[in-house]
Amino acid sequence: MRSAPRILRSHAAAQLDTGKIALRPSYPVAFRMALAIPSFAASLGYSHFLLQPSDEQAAAITEDALASLEHLANMPVELARGVGSSRTQRARARRPDPA
Numbered sequence: 001m002r003s004a005p006r007i008l009r010s011h012a013a014a015q016l017d018t019g020k021i022a023l024r025p026s027y028p029v030a031f032r033m034a035l036a037i038p039s040f041a042a043s044l045g046y047s048h049f050l051l052q053p054s055d056e057q058a059a060a061i062t063e064d065a066l067a068s069l070e071h072l073a074n075m076p077v078e079l080a081r082g083v084g085s086s087r088t089q090r091a092r093a094r095r096p097d098p099a
Helices: 004-018 026-094
Strands: none
Touching: none
């Protein structure tokens, strides 16, 4: 028994002799690619459509958390100032008053 590609090749060769246009093996591949591309585009669009509410919720959460994140980002600076000022105050307390 001959395989499908061999049957197509022999069938195509037979039709070439008669002058008819034969179905080439690359035609099914091109046809499937032409179907796959719109299918992929539709799938991508649909998934973006489904994820849009999640994106909006994530943006709202980020906006709400922005003030807290700014406060946390400033904490090391404030702590460094506090540690520096407390060291300065302790050093002043230890020194005798020159007056």
